[in-house]
Amino acid sequence: MRKGNPAVWAFVITSTAGFMAALDNLVVTTALPSIRTHLGGGITDLEWTVNAYTLTFAVLLMLGAALGDRFGRRRLFTVGLSLFTLSSLAAALAPGIGELIAARAAQGVGAALLTPVSLTLLTSAVPPARRGLAFGAWGAVNGMAVAMGPLIGGTVVEHLSWQWIFALNVPIGLALLPLARLRLTESRGPNSRLDIPGTALASAGLFGIVFALIRGNSDGWTSSTVLAALVAGVLLLIAFVAWELRTDAPLLPMRLFRNRAFAAVNGASLLMSVGMFGSIFLLSQWLQTAQGYTPMEAGVRMLPWTAMPMVVAPLAGMLADRIGGRIIIATGLALQAAGLVWFALIVAAHVDYSSQIPPLVLSGVGMALFFAPVTTVLMGSVKPEEQGVASGANNAFREIGGALGVAVLTSVFTASGDFSSAQRYADGLTPALWVGAAAIAAATVSALIVPRWRRNAAPVPDPAQDAPALSPVA
Structure with missing residues (x-):
C-alpha cells in the first residue's frame, strides 16, 4: 500500500475525528x-445530555494535551478515539436518561483525549509554509461540525431514530483507528509531568458552577444546594488559579495570559460559545416545539445558519492570509451578535419562517468568519513547544463556554417561558437571545484586543525546531 502524502493523511484522519467530536456538541x-x-x-435532564458531554470535554482537554506530551500523541489519539467510539455505542443503547447522560460524559472524556493532540499531529505533518491553510481548513471543519449538528441530528432522527445519531460514530471510529496507527507519526512533547491537582480543581470548580446554573430556576437561586454549588465552584476555580501560579508543571500556564493575542482569542472563544451554543440549543427546539416542524424540517430550516461556513469559511481563510485574522474574527462576531439581536426582535408565537431567514444567514456568515482564522491566530501567538497546550486551552474555553451558554440561556428561558405553548416558548426565547447576543458582543470587544497582524509575519514555526514565538505587531 502506497504511503501517500503524510500531510493529507494527517488532515483527513485528524479532521474526521475532530468533526465527530465537534458534531456531538x-x-x-x-x-x-x-x-x-x-x-x-x-x-x-435534557440540558445534562448536552452538558455532560461539553463539561467533561472542556475540563479534561488540557490534561489530554499533557498526556499526549508524556505518553505519545498518536497513542493518546487512538485511546481517545477508542473511548469515544465505545461510549457512542453505549449512548445508542442507553435504556434510560441516566444511562444516556453517563455515556455522554464518557464521550466527552474520549473527545478531550483526541482533540488537543489532533492539532499537534497535524502541525507536525504539514510544512510550515502551508500551516495557515491547514489550520484554517481544520478550524472550518470543526466549526462546520458544530453548525451542522442540528441538521444531521434532525435528519437521522426523522429517518432512523435518535439512537442512530450516536451509533453512526461507531463505524467511522472503527475505520479511523487502523488508519491512525498506520498513517500518523508518533511524537512527544518536552513536558512529561502531569498536573493532577490542577485538573481536579478545575473539573470540580466548573462542575459546581454549571450545576448551580442548571438547578437555579428549579430549586431556587437562594436554595442551599444552588448557593453551596456556586460558592464552592468559584472557590475551587480561585484555588485552581493559585495552584497553577505556584506549581512547576501547570495544567494551564498562567504566564500565557500575559500574551495579549492568546488571552484575547481565548476570551473571545469562550464568550462566542456562550452565545452560540445556548442559542442553537434553544432555536433547534423552537422550530420543533413552537413551530411544529419535524426534526428533519427543523434541521433544514437551520441551514441558512449552518450552511454558511461551507460557503464563507474558505473565502474568510484566504482573506485572513492577506489582511490578518483580527479584523475577520471581530467582524464575524459582530455579525453573529447582530443576527441574534434581529432574531430576538422578531420572535413571536406565529412568526413566519421567511422572516427568520435573514438573521439566520447573518449569524451563519458571522460564525464562518470566526472559525476560519481563529486557529491560525492562536497557534501563531505561542512558541512551538506550547502549541499543544494552547490548542487544548482554546478548545477548553470554547467547550466551557458551550456548557455555560446552554446552562445560562436555558435559565433565562425557563425564568420567563416553557414548552407548554408557542407563545410561552417565545416569551422565554426572546430574553435568552438577548443574553446570547450580549455575550457575543463582548466577544467582539475581546477580539479587537488581538494585536494587529503584519503581512510579512513569519509562518507558524516547525515544532521540531527551537524557534521563537510569533509576535504580532502591537
Whole structure:
C-alpha cells in the first residue's frame, strides 16, 4: 500500500475525528424532543445530555494535551478515539436518561483525549509554509461540525431514530483507528509531568458552577444546594488559579495570559460559545416545539445558519492570509451578535419562517468568519513547544463556554417561558437571545484586543525546531 502524502493523511484522519467530536456538541439538540418522549425527563435532564458531554470535554482537554506530551500523541489519539467510539455505542443503547447522560460524559472524556493532540499531529505533518491553510481548513471543519449538528441530528432522527445519531460514530471510529496507527507519526512533547491537582480543581470548580446554573430556576437561586454549588465552584476555580501560579508543571500556564493575542482569542472563544451554543440549543427546539416542524424540517430550516461556513469559511481563510485574522474574527462576531439581536426582535408565537431567514444567514456568515482564522491566530501567538497546550486551552474555553451558554440561556428561558405553548416558548426565547447576543458582543470587544497582524509575519514555526514565538505587531 502506497504511503501517500503524510500531510493529507494527517488532515483527513485528524479532521474526521475532530468533526465527530465537534458534531456531538449539538447533534443531540434536534433529537431532544424525541429523547424526552422515549426516555422521559424534564428540561434539566435534557440540558445534562448536552452538558455532560461539553463539561467533561472542556475540563479534561488540557490534561489530554499533557498526556499526549508524556505518553505519545498518536497513542493518546487512538485511546481517545477508542473511548469515544465505545461510549457512542453505549449512548445508542442507553435504556434510560441516566444511562444516556453517563455515556455522554464518557464521550466527552474520549473527545478531550483526541482533540488537543489532533492539532499537534497535524502541525507536525504539514510544512510550515502551508500551516495557515491547514489550520484554517481544520478550524472550518470543526466549526462546520458544530453548525451542522442540528441538521444531521434532525435528519437521522426523522429517518432512523435518535439512537442512530450516536451509533453512526461507531463505524467511522472503527475505520479511523487502523488508519491512525498506520498513517500518523508518533511524537512527544518536552513536558512529561502531569498536573493532577490542577485538573481536579478545575473539573470540580466548573462542575459546581454549571450545576448551580442548571438547578437555579428549579430549586431556587437562594436554595442551599444552588448557593453551596456556586460558592464552592468559584472557590475551587480561585484555588485552581493559585495552584497553577505556584506549581512547576501547570495544567494551564498562567504566564500565557500575559500574551495579549492568546488571552484575547481565548476570551473571545469562550464568550462566542456562550452565545452560540445556548442559542442553537434553544432555536433547534423552537422550530420543533413552537413551530411544529419535524426534526428533519427543523434541521433544514437551520441551514441558512449552518450552511454558511461551507460557503464563507474558505473565502474568510484566504482573506485572513492577506489582511490578518483580527479584523475577520471581530467582524464575524459582530455579525453573529447582530443576527441574534434581529432574531430576538422578531420572535413571536406565529412568526413566519421567511422572516427568520435573514438573521439566520447573518449569524451563519458571522460564525464562518470566526472559525476560519481563529486557529491560525492562536497557534501563531505561542512558541512551538506550547502549541499543544494552547490548542487544548482554546478548545477548553470554547467547550466551557458551550456548557455555560446552554446552562445560562436555558435559565433565562425557563425564568420567563416553557414548552407548554408557542407563545410561552417565545416569551422565554426572546430574553435568552438577548443574553446570547450580549455575550457575543463582548466577544467582539475581546477580539479587537488581538494585536494587529503584519503581512510579512513569519509562518507558524516547525515544532521540531527551537524557534521563537510569533509576535504580532502591537
